[in-house]
């Protein structure tokens with residue numbers, strides 16, 4: 411018997427759907443652009459069984475992958491659990507066997523040695539395959555036609571790290587992937603293995619690095635010449651894990667560090683830069699320009715996640731959990747280990763940010779993200795008293811002019827991460843579509859909204875409306891028909 415009543419934050423719209431689904435020829439408001447051929451693939455979490463500890467991080471939810479397939483102006487939807495080793499063990503036992511986020515000491519003894527990853531963070535299309543990623547395990551390969559789970563993938567045996575990031579970077583000029591795993595040799599190890607993987611899926615370089623301390627390295631940035639690794643105050647130790655607690659704790663005494671290593675460098679070539687306390691979960695992009703490395707990201711002054719508490723026992727401070735778009739500049743010619751930081755926009759943003767991926771590793775003009783605009787209307791009578799949880803706009807930030815253009819989702823809607831789709835392979839930067847999923851609280855259903863990325867103010871071109879609430883998303887990507895064999 412399954413009971414979710416101990417989870418007060420997961421009721422109403424936030425109750426977990428827990429079903430697999432196919433919807434053929436989805437209901438569409440407006441007109442789906444005829445030049446969209448491919449799929450918007452989302453990955454997020456759902457609980458097959460409730461967590462053993464109701465205070466556990468939502469990052470422990472079982473992976474759930476879903477896909478909107480665009481073909482000839484119509485859209486089909488498919489949603490499936492990621493059937494990880496952990497999912498199968500729980501399903502067989504008909505209960506939750508696994509404990510707190512990245513803490514095997516809290517597991518049922520029967521699952522010792524079973525891969526704990528729930529593979530719930532980012533979809534990836536690479537080397538003709540579709541994967542689901544989570545930073546505490548290897549990628550799971552997914553059949554792009556059926557969304558069936560095939561199994562873990564280690565790049566023909568050459569990928570040696572025990573973990574694989576949720577944010578690998580694909581260089582659009584060479585087609586190769588720069589990726590890494592941290593805690594690479596086991597729980598709380600300070601090893602980070604950095605890889606270059608050719609577009610064929612074969613590993614061409616491995617560099618084994620030591621980190622200054624164990625830290626959440628959720629995302630990196632890559633230029634044509636360098637890799638930039640942010641290390642900051644989310645840390646952990648074995649005493650915490652043995653006491654049965656969550657993996658990450660915020661240590662306010664830890665500085666923000668950046669390791670910069672040439673893409674063709676060896677472990678001894680890494681150079682560390684140090685700055686004021688910050689948290690960096692996601693990045694826009696970076697570029698090498700002469701002797702400078704320019705890095706742009708939404709950056710927090712303090713810890714963003716309330717479920718990973720301060721290690722000193724102080725109360726989590728929501729006022730430090732606002733992300734601002736910032737530019738950090740490193741001067742590689744200088745002997746200083748410092749850097750300069752600028753806040754580019756006064757608008758706090760949701761840190762799930764995207765760019766036109768054809769500009770990854772080079773200078774980009776536009777960045778895309780969600781944000782909350784309190785000046786926009788909210789219909790509390792229809793949508794309920796959830797203003798604090800509403801991301802009502804997508805923004806396009808112009809790094810050249812500093813202007814923010816915005817798409818308003820509606821007065822009963824909240825947006826999840828968006829994704830930019832170029833109008834064509836050769837279209838200029840920013841010419842294309844911005845798409846992402848909105849929660850329609852009034853109608854208790856999920857809508858995929860599509861806007862012209864150059865005309866966000868004009869609103870949605872089309873809304874693909876599901877007849878139910880789909881699972882919450884962490885990240886979503888556009889997959890073209892040439893990338894993987896879609897149904």
Ligand SMILES: [Fe+2]
Pocket residue numbers: 531576577628691692885
């Ligand atoms: Fe992420």
